[in-house]
Amino acid sequence: MKKAYLAALFLIATAIVIGPARHGFTEEASGTTLPRYTDDGKLVRPNNYRGWIYISSGLGMNYGPAAHDAPAFTNVFVAPPAYKHYLGTGQWPDKTMFVLEVYSASSHGSIVKQGQFQDKLEAVEAEVKDESRFPEKWAYFGFGLDGKTASKFPQDRCWSCHDQNAAVENSFVQFYPTLLQIARAKKTLKPSVHLVASDPSGQ
Amino acid sequence: MKKAYLAALFLIATAIVIGPARHGFTEEASGTTLPRYTDDGKLVRPNNYRGWIYISSGLGMNYGPAAHDAPAFTNVFVAPPAYKHYLGTGQWPDKTMFVLEVYSASSHGSIVKQGQFQDKLEAVEAEVKDESRFPEKWAYFGFGLDGKTASKFPQDRCWSCHDQNAAVENSFVQFYPTLLQIARAKKTLKPSVHLVASDPSGQ
Numbered sequence A, B: 001m002k003k004a005y006l007a008a009l010f011l012i013a014t015a016i017v018i019g020p021a022r023h024g025f026t027e028e029a030s031g032t033t034l035p036r037y038t039d040d041g042k043l044v045r046p047n048n049y050r051g052w053i054y055i056s057s058g059l060g061m062n063y064g065p066a067a068h069d070a071p072a073f074t075n076v077f078v079a080p081p082a083y084k085h086y087l088g089t090g091q092w093p094d095k096t097m098f099v100l101e102v103y104s105a106s107s108h109g110s111i112v113k114q115g116q117f118q119d120k121l122e123a124v125e126a127e128v129k130d131e132s133r134f135p136e137k138w139a140y141f142g143f144g145l146d147g148k149t150a151s152k153f154p155q156d157r158c159w160s161c162h163d164q165n166a167a168v169e170n171s172f173v174q175f176y177p178t179l180l181q182i183a184r185a186k187k188t189l190k191p192s193v194h195l196v197a198s199d200p201s202g203q
Helices: A002-021 A024-032 A081-091 A159-165 A177-186 B002-020 B024-030 B080-089 B158-166 B177-186
Strands: A053-062 A070-078 A099-106 A115-130 A138-142 B054-063 B072-078 B099-108 B114-129 B138-143
Touching: A002 A099, A002 B114, A053 A099, A053 A177, A053 B054, A053 B072, A070 A115, A070 B054, A115 B158, A115 B177, A138 A159, A177 B114, B054 B099, B054 B177, B072 B080, B080 B177, B138 B158
Parallel strands: none
Antiparallel strands: A053 A070, A053 B114, A070 A099, A099 A115, A115 A138, A115 B054, B054 B072, B072 B099, B099 B114, B114 B138
16 A cells, blocks of 8 residues: 555656656747647747757748849748657658748858858748648748737748648758758658759659 | 655655656757767767757858858757857856858759758868866867767867957857847957947947
8 A cells, every 4th residue: 555655656756747847948948839829810929949940041042033132041940849750750740830030141240251141030930730720731921020920821922832842741851951861761752843953863 | 754755755756757857858859968078089979969059050151261162051059058058148158069060052953043052961060168178168170071079170270260259258159140139138249359240239
């Protein structure tokens, strides 16, 4: 009886301690890692995506007619639980959230003689997989520079291009070297997608 | 007596559980976050710095005479415990580790019409603050593409320039917008350092 009592106590102690501790840094650094919405269906800007997993950056990437804006850096992050799932499967779980940051590029200042560095935050956008909420599974949101919530973009703004051209589901894994390796190993690349020029498969 | 016994059991249970759990995702995703050395003083390449905190990226940044190499992307990461300390203080604790990745830049492939994305990993370097090991406090290491360990670079290779020109201790916070905000709030910028052109302080 005493033994059972002690075992129960041990389990309670374990639960008390593991409860808040198991996600330790992740929760603390990233706030929620799942999409949250307002009552009227807007996505709430995630508070600390800078504590999430960094995926890759581009500079001045453009998929349409030549842009006349100054080229900007784009940084992509994904919430840690979705990343862990992807590492094991090469697929994105439901409730995956990506954040894309846009930073102006500067080439003047400090000791820089050549090249460009990130200067000012210009916009934050999000890509969300939420199968129960969106019939098209993935949705896109723009918070601008400092919006706290964002309405879903119309389907032809981002979704159509991601749906047609992204290498893994709606994510442009062809531009994310570390994730591309995983997708290749797990054989989750869409067969129809044109990958990058240096891709050894020749696609 | 029974109460004391139960209290002790609770503490043991707590210790057993907290021990491995408290760093949860951090440890799992990043392996060790502190510098480790071989017996002959080489730095061991950190296994999973891609689970660390992303700081910023540049493209083709160069501080000396014009470079003739193709411009490459550089991504900077810092170990999570050092980042948390920096957020609170604007200073880097002893045993801070940064990793700098070099990625080739590509502008051809997939649906890209303009701009550049990261293509192939070319090199991994590290910056370490280790006051008991290095009289100059900070040291620099290059692992090349796939080295498992690295000897310290000579002092005139990286250290001198970082020491003279970096905005916070030896770290180039002037190129890291999110960290620059913290340094400004905590007043830890070196007064002598020339910041970037858009810096509102006019330095």
